[in-house]
Amino acid sequence: MEQYTVTELEDALKMVKRLLPPRYECLACYLNRMLEHGCSGLKWCTTYRDMRAPRATAMERRFPELGGYCDCEVMANIFRTNDELWPRLADGKLDDEYVPPCHKVRLGTIKPCELWSMRTGVQWGGGVFRAIKRA
Template structure:
């Protein structure tokens, strides 16, 4: 596959992709980054916002203000899985993020908040 083909496939995926019913921003971004990867921008976050909550224009600004520049940083820096979904690593006995998150716990359709599986990361420290 050429680079141009790959880029075209990627773009097609972006255009066709939609959050599932009730799926929250963070679960959507998590699913998309797992399936399609991160292109170094807030591509999936913005896609979610455009489809579900086009008036939530502060979203990107808030992320950028926290130096969250791309979708994987949304998953690593802005939000973190709650304790209930973590799995115990058999080797280190530490609680770790599961390889795949459980299906989204659900939010109202136009909400850009995360579902019950995520909390704001202490590193991000945003006001509520």
């Protein structure tokens, strides 16, 4: 049986902690972070659902209907940035380098925070993107 040092175990736990969705982080912010680790199916979506929104069982059926067959397609076709809340460069373009911190959502939802709009409806012409409004 192989023995691990305390430092090796701590490093492994830190890596696992980075891969799990923090409490109250929305699905879109989590996906945006996790896509740097690659895309293979709905792996990150289902990880989020299993950890933070286990009752969202229709997600795996609905996302492909909206054009999200894998995690990167979910970010491309289902979630869009709410441009009003993202920082801009001097020339007016969105700053791709800085990602604002998640505005947080309640546990149990796959809806995005205020930083994102989510596509709803399946119709030709791309459906409708609706910003999440908070009271």
